[in-house]
Amino acid sequence: MNKEEQVIIGFRDLYNKLVWLNKDKMEDSLKGYTSSEVHCIEYIERNVDSNVTKLAESFYMTRGAISKLTKKLIEKDLIESYQKSDNKKEIYFRLTEQGKVIYKIHDDLHKEFQERDKAVFEQVTEEQFDSVLSFVEKYSRHLDAEIKKLGVDIKSE
Structure with a gap:
């Protein structure tokens, strides 16, 4: 894995x-x-x-x-x-x-x-928190972009 x-x-x-x-x-x-x-x-x-x-x-x-x-x-x-x-x-x-x-x-x-x-x-150190939060934000933005690519507009459904 x-x-x-x-x-x-x-x-x-x-x-x-x-x-x-x-x-x-x-x-x-x-x-x-x-x-x-x-x-x-x-x-x-x-x-x-x-x-x-x-x-x-x-x-x-x-x-x-x-x-x-x-x-x-x-x-x-x-x-x-x-x-x-x-x-x-x-x-x-x-x-x-x-x-x-x-x-x-x-x-x-x-x-x-x-x-x-x-x-x-x-x-957990500040640096560790910052690193995890940075990753979560980056991944979330990626998923938002993938949702948008599907043509799904949550706002208008």
Whole structure:
């Protein structure tokens, strides 16, 4: 196996381990909510003036799928829509009080997982972080270009 394959398998393995380790606690604490719903709530809380287009781009989903997701979140009273007085065309989302509760539970769990893994990250040097981040950014740009080559425009689907 070459280094390229080792890196890809390593990333996939790390991701799968994280998901497996965190899954039970996430599901127990956030019963009744899908992963997509929780991550949509997280995005809306962290990004001012979130709208369907921004969410679709962020999650690599179609605008139609995001519309369905946000409709569910509105029905569950987790988010609400609003418009700006200077732009009545665009619809934005913000969290309701109940949405903020779900966001806080999710955020606290991430902090707990971060604390669990702190020992590893404390051993990583700035140079190592910079190197890994540089690689991840470079690979991400490459994948974006490959997606674009396929003629897929996430923004307009």
